[in-house]
Amino acid sequence: QVFLLNLIASLYPLSEMQQDCASPPVIKNGGVLGPLLASYKNGSWVEYGCQHYHFLDGPSIVYCDHGNWTEQPTCLEPCILNVTDMDSNNLTLKWRREKLIFLHGDLIEFECKQGYDFLQTASPSPGRTQCDHGRLKYPKCSCEKKTFMFI
Numbered sequence: 508q509v510f511l512l513n514l515i516a517s518l519y520p521l522s523e524m525q526q527d528c529a530s531p532p533v534i535k536n537g538g539v540l541g542p543l544l545a546s547y548k549n550g551s552w553v554e555y556g557c558q559h560y561h562f563l564d565g566p567s568i569v570y571c572d573h574g575n576w577t578e579q580p581t582c583l584e585p586c587i588l589n590v591t592d593m594d595s596n597n598l599t600l601k602w603r604r605e606k607l608i609f610l611h612g613d614l615i616e617f618e619c620k621q622g623y624d625f626l627q628t629a630s631p632s633p634g635r636t637q638c639d640h641g642r643l644k645y646p647k648c649s650c651e652k653k654t655f656m657f658i
């Protein structure tokens with residue numbers, strides 16, 4: 508019986524065609540590297556890439572598996588520092604850099620402008636924050652004057 512089923516399957520390439528995949532899915536802020544085909548055989552694969560400054564999260568290689576594509580990656584947005592927001596929080600970047608763009612997961616180090624100090628003084632690195640899916644929390648500086656001790 509198994510033999511018969513195998514024979515039937517080999518006589519009907521239709522079942523094989525049903526395992527083919529259509530063009531791989533479109534993803535936001537990225538895409539397939541290299542040329543696209545109209546149809547892909549079971550077991551074939553494509554590689555995804557992300558646009559500049561976007562962080563590739565998940566598998567970059569995606570396989571055609573019995574007519575379906577395996578899980579695609581997502582391209583996470585970068586953080587673009589907002590100078591207005593930095594000024595209103597009395598922040599400057601600790602390290603000078605030309606572009607105010609950071610990738611998802613990057614650590615960003617701020618300093619308070621002169622005369623200001625971080626509110627969260629208990630934290631070991633109050634000026635440090637992480638770019639998270641294009642969003643970042645600016646640390647807060649207060650205008651509390653440093654008290655000087657004269658002995």
Ligand SMILES: *[C@@H]1O[C@H](CO)[C@@H](O)[C@H](O)[C@H]1NC(C)=O
Nearest residue numbers: 526549550551570571572573
């Ligand atoms: C389809 O591809 C998978 C691997 O991606 C393989 O394990 C499987 O045997 C293939 N099936 C057929 C019918 O070719």
Ligand SMILES: *[C@@H]1O[C@H](CO)[C@@H](O)[C@H](O)[C@H]1NC(C)=O
Nearest residue numbers: 526571572573574575576577
């Ligand atoms: C492929 O997708 C179809 C419909 O979405 C589903 O019925 C089928 O079980 C899937 N096949 C595999 C191998 O995941």
Ligand SMILES: *[C@@H]1O[C@H](CO)[C@@H](O)[C@H](O)[C@H]1NC(C)=O
Nearest residue numbers: 587588589590591592593595
């Ligand atoms: C910066 O943030 C302010 C509000 O906090 C907003 O009005 C402004 O459009 C932002 N600038 C840019 C370039 O995104």
Ligand SMILES: *[C@@H]1O[C@H](CO)[C@@H](O)[C@H](O)[C@H]1NC(C)=O
Nearest residue numbers: 594595596597647648649650
């Ligand atoms: C930042 O400094 C300005 C003056 O330069 C002040 O008006 C403002 O209140 C300060 N912002 C914060 C959050 O301390």
